[in-house]
Amino acid sequence: MKEQKYPLTWKKKDFSIKIFCSIPNIATGILIKAxxxxxxxxxxxxxxxxxxxxxxxxxxxxxxxxFITHGHHDHVGGVWSLLTYxxxxxxxxxxxxHYPKGCVEIESIYNAFEHVYLNTIPxxxxxxxxxxxxxxxxxxxxxxxxxxxHKEFLNDGSKRQxxxxxxxxxxxxxxxCYGGDTAYCDTLVRHARNADLAIIEAGHEDDEPDDMHMxxxxxxxxxxxxxxxxxxxxxG
Ligand SMILES: [Zn+2]
Ligand SMILES: [Zn+2]
Numbered sequence: 034m035k036e037q038k039y040p041l042t043w044k045k046k047d048f049s050i051k052i053f054c055s056i057p058n059i060a061t062g063i064l065i066k067a068x069x070x071x072x073x074x075x076x077x078x079x080x081x082x083x084x085x086x087x088x089x090x091x092x093x094x095x096x097x098x099x100f101i102t103h104g105h106h107d108h109v110g111g112v113w114s115l116l117t118y119x120x121x122x123x124x125x126x127x128x129x130x131h132y133p134k135g136c137v138e139i140e141s142i143y144n145a146f147e148h149v150y151l152n153t154i155p156x157x158x159x160x161x162x163x164x165x166x167x168x169x170x171x172x173x174x175x176x177x178x179x180x181x182x183h184k185e186f187l188n189d190g191s192k193r194q195x196x197x198x199x200x201x202x203x204x205x206x207x208x209x210c211y212g213g214d215t216a217y218c219d220t221l222v223r224h225a226r227n228a229d230l231a232i233i234e235a236g237h238e239d240d241e242p243d244d245m246h247m248x249x250x251x252x253x254x255x256x257x258x259x260x261x262x263x264x265x266x267x268x269g
Pocket of ligand 2: 103105183214
């Protein structure tokens, strides 16, 4: 298995991405910069440590948007510490958290955070539940959400689809496509094609395709249709 050397970085003029980490069941953590905007995508455990060592407080305070692909702990585990850090450091600019409809993890973390800190939060937080695949803009970036296939096991061994989406970020005519966790699916195939950068998970342990993650072969076949690609979420 190809070893991942994190952080993975990519930059085209003032549009850049840093993937601090992407290890299945452990953590994910991604920072996108577009002009003066700082976006965080899938802040798993360790996001604050990585942002602090790579970017510093000033850049962390500038984060305007958090994008969540789905509620699994390796993608949202750092949300609480990030929100709390921003409170302690007196963030003043507003923060929007985008997440797929039905992602109760984000709503629960936010509700608990608001309950605990009530009137002592110095910045405005907006929860933006994504219910459809319409594009929207933030800070001169166009964001296109798209549904993906990602399942999890229940106690009886059966599986259920979790609310899960990928995102395509377009800035200055450059496109970054991030599928989050997903099995092979047409929406990802479509959005990754001709993207300037595709970030594709290859989280499946063996070579037999399933409906939770992609095999290395599936991930590469999609990645190759983009101008450049990273394979992430590869089991260690
Ligand atoms: Zn994951
Ligand atoms: Zn997942």
